[in-house]
Amino acid sequence: MAVIISRFPQRIVPSGRLELKNRMDRTRDKMAIMFLLLLKLPAMETTSGKVLEETYHKWIQYRDDCIRMIDNEPLPQDGLFCNRTFDRYACWPDAPAGSLINISCPFYLPWYDKVSRGVVRQRCGSDGLWELEDNGHVWRDKSECEEEKEVTSQEMWFKKMMVSFRTLYTVGYSLSLFTLVTALIILLSIRKLHCTRNYIHANLFLSFILRAVSVIIKDTMLERHWGRDIMKPTDVSEMLSHQAAIGCRIAQVLMQYCVLANHYWFFGEAIYLYSVLIASVLIDSNKYLPYICLGWGTPLLFVIPWMVMKLLKENKECWAVNENMNYWWIIRSPILFASLINFLIFLKILKVILSKLRANNQSEYPGYKVRLAKATLTLIPLFGIHEIIFIFATDEQTSGFLRYFKIFFTLSLNSFQGFLVAVLYCYSNKEVRTELKRKLRTWRLEAEIVCCGQ
Template sequence: TAYCSWIFDSYLCWPPTRAGETALQKCPPTKGLDPTKFAERRCTEEGKWEGKLGVPSTNNQGWTNYTNCYLPEVLELLRKLGNDAEIKLNIAKRTRTLEMIGLVTSLIALVISLIIFYRFRSLRNNRTRIHKNLFIAMVIQVLIRLTLYIDQAIIRNADENAKPLYSIENTPYLCEASYILLEYARTAMFLWMFIEGLYLHNIVTVTVFQGRFPHAIYAIVGWGVPVLMTVIWAGFTAVKSNQKCWYNYNLTDYYRILEGPRLVVILLNFVFLFNIIRVLVVKLRQSHTSDVEQVRKAVRAAIVLLPLLGITNLLNMSKAPLDRSPFEFAVWSYVTHFLTTFQGFFIAMIYCFLNGEVRTAILKSISVWMSLRGHHDWAHRRRSFFSVNFPTNAETEQPQQQPPQNGVDLKRQRTSQLQPSRQRSTWINLLFLTKPKNQKQREQPPESVIFDISD
């Protein structure tokens, strides 16, 4: 009786099999495969391993049928990729390089922004409190994602014949814990974006904004609610998934426990954005601005708020066009991951580095430092071309006014008070005032929000 000789197919070692029979073995515990199912190899009547699609193997290596081993979501993924699977996988590999660049850039920008916000006392206000919490959530997410990407790259580039490396991906519990923390940080980021939108919306649309800043409530919503959501999702995943390191957990149905609330946050922020733009247009009409200028200013304001409110994540949360042409898939992949990974950089750039008040605080500090070293003629003369200005007196201090030193200064001060301030026509100025307690509505409130966007 003829037999097919034993063979190793890189995953399983197959014993000698009688001609005309099919050998079965449990699927290997590899990503995307179900270890409770069986892979098969068929030995032909001639005593040779059967090739793919029933064709006899020319080199007697044969073909192992792992089709039954694939998870349903992986089979659906392969079906959508079709004949262009290899091309699309290469696109995905190049996208990973773009992600690494974006994550590193965002991490550097966010860390520098946090240092600036914590370093300067003049920047400590309610709005920057929210900014700092959002930046911290984004930093945690970026750090974990970078760590996982680097770990995966080391494992994939390791020599197959070398001793297996210890890594996050092949360490039980550590890998799952990393993804749990990643999803927690991502959920916290979305909820702090919701708080950003809610706070801005209340200042813009509510004419009377009374009461103290609800920092404790915001902290519970921003950091506490994600704990509950993540614990529920992790419990379902641990029970339902039999995969090592929860491979492809984002393709499962119970991942909607996290993605559903995130999508609701984006939709609510979209409503906030629409209402803010509506108020802006009303104020522009009251100032007798031309229709073209109104549209242009409204579009600029929307572009500024898109990354802060997380609306750019909507494209990433949509289904990938895997069944489309490689060109369409490449466009979607590059654009989506560019917006997602560079999001931290854009937010830090708009709301910190290009912020007029941040620049003023930094230049003032540099001016003092230079003056102490004998450079008394050094002074900053230029403000930022883009700024989001807020009065940021320290929460425990009152604004101080320097008395005029002589009659000339007093005359200049009186003249500046009598003359209205001149503004360049190339700037968008959106002023949202909040009414303090026990004051008339006509009086200038102590807190205002001004968005200045240059041409």
């Protein structure tokens, strides 16, 4: 005999907070729902954090409504029945012995809209006890409340793809980090390389280093915040507390600053080359100071307002989710502005290079196109020209294959860009290689003199 129970509604208006009789029940409830969510939610930390907290609060509401029903509903007058209970997944009313009980899928499930017409089932045995499985747990059929297999397979594919992307850009940033640190040491340690051009290169290298470190730290903080294992009851409350999010929020702010600083040192490189080849800009008695203000000072003008708006309007989790895209434009607009100006300067410089090659009658020689192509490819990573490809294809406007391609393209180029810049403007630079060879010869001679003297 199947009995459909409709006494417990699918949605109940939130009520005042109910006091539980036993504090340990509360912590066990937290652990149960968190285990459920951590098994079901996607692997993307930036999204799962928000869904996790919202789902947990809905579960609290569902649990409180169930406790109120258990306390207030009158007991059956006669007959053998299974007792009403809340098993931390669904709310079960009293059930006549020998009956199959169907209740609606719990409304706190993140995918409730897809399973709102489904039911979860339990069987009340003829002895007035809930039927058990062979392993001793209460038998429950919740197949209609699970996500569709097709959606789950898509989720698994998305998880694997994002893990691959993360591995890709982690490798890229790590490689860039190693080569950039070495290049920075070379530029700063050899005195004959000290000039405005190389000082700007050194600051660009440093901005790449800080960007790589900040991205790695941000990922580590997000994984630490949302990827921790639930080993004891206090882990749940710590995970959902604002105090636990402070570290990843600081990492998020530092990352935004470093990304902006990186783009504005691209801008500084473009302006310097423009001033050398075309017109004098940012020139005063101290040629280096304006570039310092541009590269390290300008990002503060945008990161600080963005941080204030996040604190006042979107103070949730690790500040990784942009609910109101207007606040995100505080960070995005200066990057777009710098990228557009860099692209215009890039075109202007290529025009000047082309005109000089033609003026020297080099356009008649086979190497003409090679030199032009070399100049073009050399300037692209220095100015960050690849940013212009998806400059108008914003995150909210892209979907499907285009979105995945944009993510792959942006992450791969951004992570390996520091490596390319270090190779092009340090290791492959003729002046740097000459001075480095001279320095190595000097060290070798000094070492030989020391050895012979002994």
